[in-house]
Amino acid sequence: MGAKRQFKVWRGDETGGDLQDYQVEVNEGEVVLDVIHRLQATEAPDLACRWNCKAGKCGSCSMEINGMPRLGCMTRMSSFEENETVTVTPLRAFPVIRDLVTDVSFNYEKARQTPSFAPPAGVAPGEYRMQQVDVERSQEFRKCIECFLCQNTCHVVRDHEENKKAFAGPRFFIRAAELDMHPLDAREDRKEYAQASMGMGYCNITKCCTEVCPEHIKITDNAIIPMKERVVDRRYDPLVWLGRKIFRRDQIEAGTPGVDAVSKEHEVGQGVNWHREVPQPQTAAVGDDGRLPISEITFDKAGGPSPFGDDLTFPLPPRA
Numbered sequence: 174m175g176a177k178r179q180f181k182v183w184r185g186d187e188t189g190g191d192l193q194d195y196q197v198e199v200n201e202g203e204v205v206l207d208v209i210h211r212l213q214a215t216e217a218p219d220l221a222c223r224w225n226c227k228a229g230k231c232g233s234c235s236m237e238i239n240g241m242p243r244l245g246c247m248t249r250m251s252s253f254e255e256n257e258t259v260t261v262t263p264l265r266a267f268p269v270i271r272d273l274v275t276d277v278s279f280n281y282e283k284a285r286q287t288p289s290f291a292p293p294a295g296v297a298p299g300e301y302r303m304q305q306v307d308v309e310r311s312q313e314f315r316k317c318i319e320c321f322l323c324q325n326t327c328h329v330v331r332d333h334e335e336n337k338k339a340f341a342g343p344r345f346f347i348r349a350a351e352l353d354m355h356p357l358d359a360r361e362d363r364k365e366y367a368q369a370s371m372g373m374g375y376c377n378i379t380k381c382c383t384e385v386c387p388e389h390i391k392i393t394d395n396a397i398i399p400m401k402e403r404v405v406d407r408r409y410d411p412l413v414w415l416g417r418k419i420f421r422r423d424q425i426e427a428g429t430p431g432v433d434a435v436s437k438e439h440e441v442g443q444g445v446n447w448h449r450e451v452p453q454p455q456t457a458a459v460g461d462d463g464r465l466p467i468s469e470i471t472f473d474k475a476g477g478p479s480p481f482g483d484d485l486t487f488p489l490p491p492r493a
């Protein structure tokens with residue numbers, strides 16, 4: 174029989190709750206979810222906790238352990254000191270249903286609003302062909318298990334409920350990036366859409382989402398930063414600038430395929446999911462020199478290779 178260890182588990186529902194103390198037996202090799210299961214089997218049979226695979230693959234058992242967003246089934250008890258009290262609380266960014274179970278439907282609303290794969294014209298399903306190199310470029314993003322730990326961690330919504338209407342969150346920025354680098358996707362406005370309608374402008378690249386991702390997806394380095402930089406690049410492209418000077422805005426938009434579709438889809442998305450008065454960041458938050466203020470990058474881990482290619486390093490050098 175293993176030694177007893179000290180736990181604090183949040184118990185309650187949407188009307189309120191508190192941390193409750195438990196002493197639970199812990200055996201070698203166990204994870205936090207094992208302890209929750211032992212609690213359910215002994216002194217707290219009504220303790221609510223969502224889980225499914227117990228293998229880090231279903232993304233259900235997201236919780237906060239000693240204040241850190243983590244998967245309960247992948248957090249070994251051996252990672253804590255023997256005399257350390259382990260505190261288990263529900264995800265903070267989403268409304269509590271009961272005990273450790275939260276209502277994560279915010280994420281499903283955002284998934285519904287994210288434009289899906291746009292099939293190429295003139296190619297029937299079953300005839301799609303991709304090079305292996307293109308499959309591999311976005312493979313990292315397809316590892317997402319939708320645990321929503323990144324969504325829970327992002328300070329844009331974690332402490333600011335009011336931002337949820339306008340901000341899709343890191344999980345959906347990687348979805349936009351994945352489709353953006355898909356060679357058969359017919360939409361060419363993924364980055365602009367992410368910036369204008371998914372709230373990517375709110376992200377100030379703190380990299381907290383990357384830090385908690387159990388699939389080690391380089392959310393910020395490989396998805397958000399390349400998309401942000403390229404939106405800015407396009408915005409400050411001298412040819413685009415010249416075009417704007419020569420043509421009136423309505424002429425440009427009338428002749429730009431996809432713009433109408435984007436705004437219509439955006440309207441539909443709002444109508445379906447949210448009421449109207451949604452604050453929408455319309456432009457990248459750039460300085461006079463056309464560059465993003467990315468001075469907030471403080472993360473000390475090196476990023477992986479960019480799936481957008483090795484021709485860019487960030488931050489970009491100042492324009493001549």
Ligand code: SF4
Pocket residue numbers: 326327328329342343375376377378379380381382383393397
């Ligand atoms: S990098 Fe952006 S999306 Fe990720 S946690 Fe920070 S602000 Fe949120």
Ligand code: SF4
Pocket residue numbers: 316317318319320321322323324343344347385386387388389390392
């Ligand atoms: S990107 Fe990572 S942290 Fe975010 S939902 Fe997917 S697996 Fe979870």
Ligand code: FES
Pocket residue numbers: 224225226227228229230231232233234235244245246247
């Ligand atoms: S139970 Fe499936 S990820 Fe933890």
